Amino acid sequence: MAETREQWHSRTAFIMAAVGSAVGLGNVWRFPYVAYSSGGGAFLIPYFVALFTAGIPMLILEMGLGQRMQKGIPLAFGSVRKPLQWFGWWAAGLSAGIVIYYSTILAWAWVYLWHSFKLSWGDQPQTFFIENVLHRSSGPGEIGWPVLSLVIGMALTWLTIYLILRKGVRSVSKVVMITVPLPMLLLAVLLVRGLTLDGAMDGIRYYLTPDFSKLWDLSIWLKAYGQIFFSLSLASGVMIGYGSYLGKKAEITNSAFITGLANCGTSFFAGFVVFSMLGYLAKIQGLPISEVAEGGSGLAFVTFPTAISQLPALNVLFGAIFFITLLTLGIDSAFALQEAFTTGFNDKWRIPAEKLARYFVLIAFPISLIFVTRGGFYWFDIVDKWICDFGLVISGLIQCIAVGYLYRVGEFRDYLNSQSEVRLGRWWIWALRYVTPVILLIILTGNIRTEITERYSDYPRWATLIGGWGVLLFWLVLGYVLYKRPAKANRT
Numbered sequence: 467m468a469e470t471r472e473q474w475h476s477r478t479a480f481i482m483a484a485v486g487s488a489v490g491l492g493n494v495w496r497f498p499y500v501a502y503s504s505g506g507g508a509f510l511i512p513y514f515v516a517l518f519t520a521g522i523p524m525l526i527l528e529m530g531l532g533q534r535m536q537k538g539i540p541l542a543f544g545s546v547r548k549p550l551q552w553f554g555w556w557a558a559g560l561s562a563g564i565v566i567y568y569s570t571i572l573a574w575a576w577v578y579l580w581h582s583f584k585l586s587w588g589d590q591p592q593t594f595f596i597e598n599v600l601h602r603s604s605g606p607g608e609i610g611w612p613v614l615s616l617v618i619g620m621a622l623t624w625l626t627i628y629l630i631l632r633k634g635v636r637s638v639s640k641v642v643m644i645t646v647p648l649p650m651l652l653l654a655v656l657l658v659r660g661l662t663l664d665g666a667m668d669g670i671r672y673y674l675t676p677d678f679s680k681l682w683d684l685s686i687w688l689k690a691y692g693q694i695f696f697s698l699s700l701a702s703g704v705m706i707g708y709g710s711y712l713g714k715k716a717e718i719t720n721s722a723f724i725t726g727l728a729n730c731g732t733s734f735f736a737g738f739v740v741f742s743m744l745g746y747l748a749k750i751q752g753l754p755i756s757e758v759a760e761g762g763s764g765l766a767f768v769t770f771p772t773a774i775s776q777l778p779a780l781n782v783l784f785g786a787i788f789f790i791t792l793l794t795l796g797i798d799s800a801f802a803l804q805e806a807f808t809t810g811f812n813d814k815w816r817i818p819a820e821k822l823a824r825y826f827v828l829i830a831f832p833i834s835l836i837f838v839t840r841g842g843f844y845w846f847d848i849v850d851k852w853i854c855d856f857g858l859v860i861s862g863l864i865q866c867i868a869v870g871y872l873y874r875v876g877e878f879r880d881y882l883n884s885q886s887e888v889r890l891g892r893w894w895i896w897a898l899r900y901v902t903p904v905i906l907l908i909i910l911t912g913n914i915r916t917e918i919t920e921r922y923s924d925y926p927r928w929a930t931l932i933g934g935w936g937v938l939l940f941w942l943v944l945g946y947v948l949y950k951r952p953a954k955a956n957r958t
């Protein structure tokens with residue numbers, strides 16, 4: 467007899483976990499920046515179009531496939547067509563790759579949490595980040611030793627992940643009840659602080675003033691799709707893995723809508739937090755907002771510390787709140803990724819959760835130390851760029867084509883409708899067969915063309931060959947090995 471698969475405590479736990487993986491640093495440091503530079507309030511139009519024509523359809527596909535097959539991404543795709551298991555392992559490998567470099571951001575956040583008690587970045591947060599925290603070298607060729615404080619941050623990150631995952635879905639069900647609402651609550655606290663600052667409204671106006679002329683620009687639409695795709699954590703196997711822990715009768719479609727809307731709502735909301743602070747900062751420093759507005763790590767580790775130091779009161783408190791927000795935002799994305807990868811090993815070789823969590827962390831921790839060496843920042847940047855711009859886009863494309871054309875997609879829709887609260891129309895099939903793959907293909911060719919014509923960040927070719935294409939190829943090979951290794955029959 468086949469044993470029953472581990473399951474979420476409740477539907478709420480599942481939705482919380484899915485929202486937790488989707489809501490991450492991207493909502494805070496990527497969305498507001500993309501929005502303001504892509505038409506402000508007008509960006510919401512392509513953004514919501516992308517959400518409904520690609521984001522939620524893919525989310526339904528992933529959650530539904532996991533739930534139906536009761537397997538993580540490798541064997542779920544292996545059940546669609548056998549050779550697709552190879553693809554599944556490759557995509558799962560990308561998740562493993564992401565969590566290994568994603569942990570770097572959490573390591574920085576731990577170190578900043580520590581520094582926030584003394585506001586140690588002083589009045590030179592930029593220099594502080596590069597020289598005192600990263601100890602950054604001059605390029606990817608000059609690696610140097612790992613930086614001790616970051617190694618400690620890294621160790622804390624992996625220890626947390628291990629403790630959360632060692633009891634499998636049971637402990638995740640409990641943890642997400644804290645790590646998902648907590649950062650939202652903290653963001654609300656920061657919002658109240660932000661909105662009551664001088665200049666806040668200028669910031670918000672800057673964020674949302676619509677520029678409708680941008681809607682004629684194709685690249686804005688592609689950015690919206692790219693952002694939705696990244697923000698919903700698609701194509702990495704995370705949602706398939708989480709879906710696989712749902713019971714046989716579980717509701718899918720409505721849960722996917724809730725997850726998608728909750729995630730995008732959080733992004734929109736985080737924009738207010740970010741831009742009210744930026745408005746204040748611009749006012750205090752007498753600069754235009756465009757000069758203080760940054761995205762990415764610069765926003766979190768340079769711009770925000772600057773603003774925190776300049777708050778009229780309770781700076782240490784707000785500093786700590788901000789970095790705890792980052793940590794709690796990031797941690798559920800991190801363990802979701804690790805789970806997406808390791809669940810494949812449980813499916814195929816019946817390795818228990820604790821052992822998987824332990825082995826993974828013991829292997830991943832030493833590898834992740836590359837990213838906290840003096841040259842680590844550059845390697846982090848390269849691996850991130852290649853996995854997101856090439857790996858995940860290719861993976862999403864293969865998923866749509868596999869399910870849209872190689873699977874009985876009409877029957878799959880009937881299956882989902884038979885147990886969901888919301889009926890899926892034919893639009894869902896069109897979204898998977900035409901809209902999403904066409905957009906992903908355009909994004910992919912654009913990314914490849916840009917890479918050929920203008921080398922990314924002027925990194926030397928050998929570095930992007932190793933850290934970029936090399937990583938993608940590595941998982942292709944290892945994925946093949948895992949695919950070919952015979953499965954273990956049922957546990958005793």
Ligand code: TRP
Pocket residue numbers: 487488489490491492493564696697698699700702704799800802803
């Ligand atoms: N969605 C996450 C964010 O917005 C980032 C992310 C992309 C991710 N792909 C993922 C997280 C896969 C977990 C799993 O920050």
